[in-house]
Structures are given as C-alpha cells and as structure tokens.
Amino acid sequence: MSEITKQEIRNMLPDDDVIYSLAELFKMFGDPTRAKILKCLQIKDLYVGELSDILNMSISAVSHQLRVLRSAKLVKGTKEGKEVKYSLDDDHVTKILEYGLTHVNEE
Amino acid sequence: MSEITKQEIRNMLPDDDVIYSLAELFKMFGDPTRAKILKCLQIKDLYVGELSDILNMSISAVSHQLRVLRSAKLVKGTKEGKEVKYSLDDDHVTKILEYGLTHVNEE
DNA sequence: TGAACATTTGAAGAAACGTTCAACTATTGG
C-alpha cells in the first residue's frame, strides 16, 4: 500500500535548471545536421571545409552549427593556420549517440 | 599512415533515414516539458490531470505533448473510464535520460 | 437523457530554429 503523492513526485523530479540543461543537451542531438557533424567528428577530427564537403552543406551552415555545438561544449575548435580543426569535446557524446542509435535500430 | 578519405567517412555515417530517426528521438528529450513528463512517468504511471497538476501546466499543453511522445512511441495511454493513464512505452527512455543526467551533473 | 468531468483536437499567435547570402576577419604565400 505504498502511496506516492503528487507532491512527492514533484520532489523527486530534478531541479528545473537541471531539466533545462538536460533538454538543452538533447536538443543538440535533435537536429540531423548536428547529429551528422557529431558522427563525423567521432570518426576523425576535421576542418570546417572538410565537414562541409562530407556533408554536402555550405560552409556557413556548418559553421553556424559548430558554433551551437561549441556553446554546448560538445565540440571544440583549434586554430591551425588559417584552418580550424574541430574535435569532440565530451566523452558522453559517443555514449549518448550510441544509446540513441541502439534504440533507433531496434524497431 | 592510415589515411581516411572524405568518401570513406561519408560511407561510415549512418544512412540518412537513420540519422533522421535519431534526431527525431533526441528531439523528444529536447524540450523541458517533455523531459519532465518522461521523468514523472518514470516514477509512476499517471493520468493526464495528475501530470497537469504535478507540472503546473494546462491540461491541454500536457495533452499536446503526450500526443507527440505517443507518436514517437515513447509513452502509451490506456483508457480507464473517463481518464487516460499514461506510462512509458520504451525501455531505452530511462537509460537515455540517465546518460543525459549523468552528463549534465558532471560539469 | 443530460450534467459533470477528463481528455483531445484545431486554430492562432509568439518565439525559436536552420539555412542562405553577403560582409567581415584572419592567415598565408607570392
């Protein structure tokens, strides 16, 4: 007869700011372009131009998304001469993507 | 000296439809309201009205988001008299949320 | 049957998003 009240459920939820961060994180994976970029960087560190070639997208579009991913601390860019090499900046990225793919492939 | 070409990277990426499904999945977790709903349902199966109370949101808003989650096959609703009880419809949900939370909490 | 209740639905409006284009900054090599 273990009853759980609404108030108790409310208390068990993560704080609002945690929920917001969580949603922000998942939002990063919630766009096909960003998902592809992350997948690419999982394979190999790449320059912006290379990503643009591989994904067949404009440099500008790729750059805009890289900025978003950078601000979420999921990737980082390192200047090398006039080019910028991007790499994953987070260990969880791979794990999270993997779980997602497992789910998607198990239908 | 193992070189990886752009073409090879392209070939290593998941198919576009997989990437799209993946993004669709993560999009579900990418909204605070939906994240909260999923968190609640992780604790206990709940009626729409209960969710609306717990989250302090209009019934309509909750119902709209439940429809989205339902169409993504992450929750399911079962009619019980005039109420509808919602529950998680997917084993991965908990794992994915957990990984996300781990990430968010490890800053 | 009809009033009350629980939920769904559709339209509307505001805000957020993603791409494009053009302009800009930064770096290198001639």
Place this chain on the structure above:
DNA sequence: CCAATAGTTGAACGTTTCTTCAAATGTTCA
C-alpha cells in the same frame, strides 16, 4: 603589401515548435 583562402558573423527568410483558448469528444452516473 595584395590576393587568395578559411572561417565567422549578422540579418533575413521561411519553417517548425509550443502554448493558449475554445470547441468537440467520450464516459459516467444521477
């Protein structure tokens, strides 16, 4: 120093998203 190359940035745009409100549906019970 100038031109060429790599990348970033901001504004504009069309699209999608989320909430609200009002109306509709479905269910129970008096």
